[in-house]
Amino acid sequence: MLFFSKNKHILKCAALLFTVSLSGIILNTNNTHASDLSAFFTWNTNTSADGRDILDSDSKSIQMLTELYVQGADDSGFTVSVHTKNDTTSLINEEKFVNDEIKSISENLTLDNFKENNWGISTDGTNYQPIPDKDHPNLIANTKGQDSRIIKTYYAIKLNENIKPANYKNTIVYSVVSNQVANLPSGIEFNKTIKEIAGGEENVVHIKASNTIPEGTNVKNIATNTDVKGEFKIWYDQSEKTVYYWTSASFAYLNENSEKMFDGFSNLESIDTTQLNASFATTTANMFSKNPKLKTLNFGKYIYKTGKVTDMHEMFADTGLEEIPVNNYVGPRFFDTENVVNMSGMFARTRQLRDIGFAESLDLRSAEDLSYMFYGLNGKRYYYIGSAFGSQTKKVKKLDYIFATDQENRVENIGVSWHENIWDTSNVKSYEGMFAGRTNYTGCGPNHLQNAPVSDLSWLRAGGGGFDGYFCESL
16 A cells, blocks of 8 residues: 655655455365465565655655565475456555546556556566456466475556655455376376286386377376366377376376386386476385386486385386486485385396495485395496495394395495495394305405405495405595
């Protein structure tokens, strides 16, 4: 509202404010992962002004900032739109005998080009747009991937010194709405549907995301959130041996139980997860396992959001992967593993892995079972794991066959980043055959020329000087 007093010949502006209300905030609903939003305004201290200052200025104008603070948004984000509460877009005075009004600008302008007694709205403080009426809301923000965000809006007014004293006001409504959400079925159900739509697991060579649905394509919507907007459609292209998926949302949320989601495809060579989000998954066991021809994983940044996962048992086991992509969006880092208890066989029999440096970014604070973790690894003679494991293994109970092999025996040494890398084995209960089958493995230390013992907890350290160890410090 624009308030003027009438006690002087010169107009005096007591305060310059806008009455702003919130409406249309969509809260989370049952069976969805829509976010629980809250919003409030933090007004800039310059929202009040003296009319004499406005009219005495060279531009006879003022610009004011409002800040809408939106909290609780998940990765799907939200939109913010604004419009007037009623049909009029003018600042209307409350005096019965005053006909003056401050009209909305009619086109996009900078403040310097405003006509007198006009006002407008901007999101950058430079380029102003007409005030939107209630039937034509203006989208001012579309966010994603942020837990909270401040949405800035600028209002500008230009006055004519002959404007009549009165209280000029309008009401602007801000609508904050969660973006569309698509939720996926359980991993086993998803896996079954993929194989069915392709006419058999052997027919799937690629699984890819698509930004469009080809006209005339026979698609199937498998999103489980029937009570909110958000679709996840899949189809099979026989000529490309490819199962495609498309979502109307920013991405699709993995089911809490995503076990075996992409498990067991005899001819599968590549998987694209760029439109998938793992924020709500609690198990990803066997997620990519038993894919002997799998060579390529195309990961988007939200697939790494596995902070709620407790079980990654055999997640990448029995594949043809030579590398596993790390999260370079915030990294390089690997998956969020701070709550994972079971990592047994996580990379077992993925024999051709040529780099396991990602192990350095594994958070093992909750890990209890690391048995068979790198069982059968034989991609090269020498591997490097940086500062991995070490004191992080305090809760670990099982280390059986963690680096053992059952076939080819290429690995001779594993390097670490510093000589103080000593594993905490205080809670280890079983550690049978940790390096079983590694007859060429030497380790470091006084006895490094001899074969390393098959399973000795005291060797779980960097060897050197007077100490023997399974690992060698790499300078």
